[in-house]
Amino acid sequence: MKLKDRDKIHLWHPLTQHKLHPETIAITKAKGCVLYDEDGNAYIDAIASWYTCMYGHCNEYITSRVVEQMQTLDQVVFSGFTHEPAIKLSEALIKILPENQNKMFFSDNGSTSVEIGIKMALQYHFNKSEKRTVLMAFEDGFHGDTFGAMSVSGLSVYNGPFEDFFLEVKRIPTPNGSNHNDILNTLESIVKTHKVAGFVYEPLVQGAAGMKMHDAEGLNDVLKFCKAYNIITVADEVMTGFGKTGKHFASLYLETKPDIICLSKALTGGLLPMALTTCSQEIYDAFYSDDMSKGLFHGHTYSANPLACTAALASIELLQTQDIQNNIMRIMRSHNIFGERIKTHPKVKSTRQLGIIFALDLNVEMERYGNLRDKLFKFFMEHGVFLRPLGSTIYIQAPYVITEKQLEKVYQVIEDVLEII
Structure with missing residues (x-):
């Protein structure tokens, strides 16, 4: 058969x-x-x-490095433990990320990287005793299949049966070079009537929307607006990351850098599943406390799997050749x-x-x-x-x-x- x-x-x-x-x-x-x-x-x-x-596929530089790693350490829980592949990966990645990024949180796929970004944005305000429950996102965006990621996605072909269960999200048009003022007016209207915690977006290219591309200057204006109102910006670079836009990350085309970046897909060169949610020191500091409940309670069994970290490190090395x-x-x-x-x-x-x-x-x-x-x-x-x-x-x-x-x-x-x- x-x-x-x-x-x-x-x-x-x-x-x-x-x-x-x-x-x-x-x-x-x-x-x-x-x-x-x-x-x-x-x-x-x-x-x-x-x-x-x-x-x-089956890139020998990546696979050989992973084969070598699996003879030494295959898997260990990342809560309370650490290991060299994760540390070396963080050291290599921080050198090519936008300069405001400083901390990295591991997960296992693009949807969960966005889910964590959303949780970071919401809990950031919660930890500061400010209740903000609304998110913003672009029309026609796609961010994954978990509930938070679906909430900020705008393609109902994927989300229809679940929309009654979503977080509250206000959608704005993508900037096209001629609608900047309209978008800014929409943003002003939203923040007057809603407590907005974060803005989740695909920088410059909306993948599932049909590789729909938008204006960098207009996006930068949106990000500047968010900064002014302390709205946490979450860049979903799951698709755009690691060179596809001509720069290592699409966010590098923008003057205003995101507070949080979501990464997966090409992170490991396609060899093993893994994701990262990176953030600025300011975001991390909002969780750093004597109060245990202010920590980020999110975890995956295979977080920072040493083999996946090794594949990712080898991929980043290749990217820079x-x-x-x-x-x-x-x-x-x-x-x-x-x-x-x-x-x-x-x-x-x-x-x-x-x-x-x-x-x-x-x-x-x-x-x-x-x-x-x-x-x-x-x-x-x-x-x-x-x-x-x-x-x-x-x-x-x-x-x-x-x-x-x-x-x-x-x-x-x-x-x-x-x-x-």
Whole structure:
């Protein structure tokens, strides 16, 4: 029996309606930018398996370091204990984070990193004997699937059944370069009538919204407003972090730095699950007390797993190499050339790019999960490229090690699919 048939017996996949999509593709091997299935087919992984494997699958530099670490220390509880991989990771990461970041709290995935950021923002005010219960977030944002993260997300396709249970959140438009004053007026109105604890946002690129990009100057104005009203700013860099926007972090494009940053996905180069919520010294100090109850009572069994920390440290080392930085610049140039080439196609409504993130919107109406989207996905896979359209948006976020030949195949299959729409 094939793997894909055995899969059907017990497994329940994420973001899947199994009655409509009974088939899965069984991947047996991955290397570099290529996935291989049980039938011997090869696929260029043009989205780095949800933006994680940015240095390529089974990267030997990362895997060798983890193999060495697992001979010494595999796992130990991080409450009351520490270990060198976590310490070395903190020392390396602090050097590339925005300069106001100083403390790091471990968890295990992007949603929980945001959940912790939200809890930090709410408890910060609670610990200072100021009750603030409202959060702000951008329209169409996505921050994960746990309840706090869902609360600040704006995509009801994911959250519909749970909305009655959410935290109170006020949503604001994303800045587009011409709506700064309208947004600031909206913010003024919100703070007059609500006790706002924090603002949770994806800096510059909203991933699940279809790689929707917004204006840096406008975002900076929002962050400055939040600072003036002591609203804790929580940057969800789970998707944008570690080089994808052309800088190590999207927040580095902004003058006003966030109080809290949420990290995961490419943190470990896609090898092992792990997340971090980093914060400024000021945030940490609000929890530092003789009163035990003022501590942050949040913990995960595998927090700061030594193997995941080792993978993350190796990934950060790779990110800073000249080879990877050159590759990032090369991909950015290639995307720019492709964008110029395709933007006038009658089936293309618009294109956009930031760093190695490239997206185009199709000039057709289609559901986020519907027959046309499925048709596009099937076409891409049949032609050896793994792309996962977000409704009418096709985007590329390939590993930094992708070759020019592989990139050109990705571009070509996108151009080819336009002819069947």
